[in-house]
Amino acid sequence: MFTIRLARMSEKPLLEELIARSGIGLADGFYTPPQAAAITREVFGVDSALVEDGTYFAIEDEGRVVACGGWSRRATDFGGDGAKHGNDRLLDPATEPARIRAFFVDPAMARRGLGSMLLRHCIDAAAQAGFGSLELVSTMPGEPLYLAHGFVAIEPIALALADGVVVRLTRMRRSLALQPGC
Secondary structure (H helix, E strand, C coil): CEEEEECCHHHHHHHHHHHHHHHHHCCCCCCCHHHHHHHHHHCCCCCHHHHHHCCEEEEEECCEEEEEEEEECECCCECCCCCCECCCCECCCCCCCEEEEEEEECHHHCCCCHHHHHHHHHHHHHHHCCCCEEEEEEECCCHHHHHHCCCEEEEEEEEECHHHCEEEEEEEEEECCCCCCC
16 A cells, blocks of 8 residues: 655655665656766756655555655746756745655656656645645656646756757646546
């Protein structure tokens, strides 16, 4: 049975390991090995502000963390502590969308509904915090999940990384007026 709970700062190394496994293991068919390695190394990671804000979650299966992700009331678009993209200022729930951030699933646990479970939890939390919409920057492997939950693509992004590697991302948005948990 899967349980969702707040992520703890003390488990940051464990979460970083999960993120690395997910970044490489779920990229097949979406990114080349050099693209997957570059984005995992240069961008992915825990954003400690989310953990400190109480908006980053872990999903456990028999005491083992198998997925993580969250939502944010901050303007940062994506990236772990060493690679944040965007301004970390607080958002205005009346006029700005909350952010969905840093979703990662252990490749051995893929296709079991963990991303959907986590996304529904975050959608509900952002709505309870007074936000009317959500925005995110998705990797290619994440797009099918977000499309299935009512997000629409609003802007393609070509993220330039080291050694001339370019990774395609997509900015997506969703209204919270849609059916909750959709």
